[in-house]
Amino acid sequence: MNFQIKTFQELTTTELYAILQLRSEVFVVEQDCVYQDVDGKDQKSLHVFGFKNDKIIGYTRIFKPGDYFDNASIGRVVIAASERKYGFGHDLMKASIKAVETYFKVDEITISAQKYLKKFYESHHFIQVGAEYLEDGIPHIRMDRDAI
Template sequence: MIHITTKTFDQLTTTELYNLLQLRSQVFVVEQDCVYQDLDGKDKKALHVLGIKDQKIVAYTRIFKPGDYFEFSSIGRVVVDNSQRQHKYGYDIMTASINAIKEYYNTTKIKISAQCYLKRFYNNLQFFEIGEQYLEDGIPHIAMIYDKK
């Protein structure tokens, strides 16, 4: 079981920031063998959704209000520690992120840029693809929309 909390950038402790950046780097740079600039200047605008287990961040997303990233609210940097994926924490952190968008931004329309191999995972969460597949940092992605009242 994970404990999920949502924080602004300024509410993050130095340790939490270090640990979430380490998790993002571990998965997006090392595991996916993708050289890209993770520190993109957007973390200060985002709300950070942290999934914590045994005092360690094992799942994470960042969320944006409409207009900050896309026309609609958005969820990005969705990540679960490789050693914890068998627990399906991706569903927990995404559900918490959807609920946080409803709570903090009072909207249910969410756009994501999803890695194509995760399309079924996002479909299970009621996200549906729009448009054509595209490359982002050398990885096939698809835009997806959630709009459940």
């Protein structure tokens, strides 16, 4: 998977459409969760997306400290269902963590993780902070990653 990182303004309309389509496929349709994905936060985030055969199959958005949490953050972590078996989620997280460190010059990262992915995020050195909570009807946990 090859990665690109762009601001909202740098995204082409084709890239934006593919990103929103992927997010909708997974977060709305696959997870059967009606929620407002287009939330006005895309404009202030950096977009990390991965390609396979010229198709966007993975995506995150990253925020500098203070824009979402006190720490920098990674959100909307998504891999196309047909591509998950190849371990691309790990590549996507590594690229996103590196992007936070490169663009924002910080090591501390906070995520709001779907609870069932706790072990996945722990493999990237995130630890649970606080109790489980519901976000859009799905169990989530806050996880923090400190400098390693």
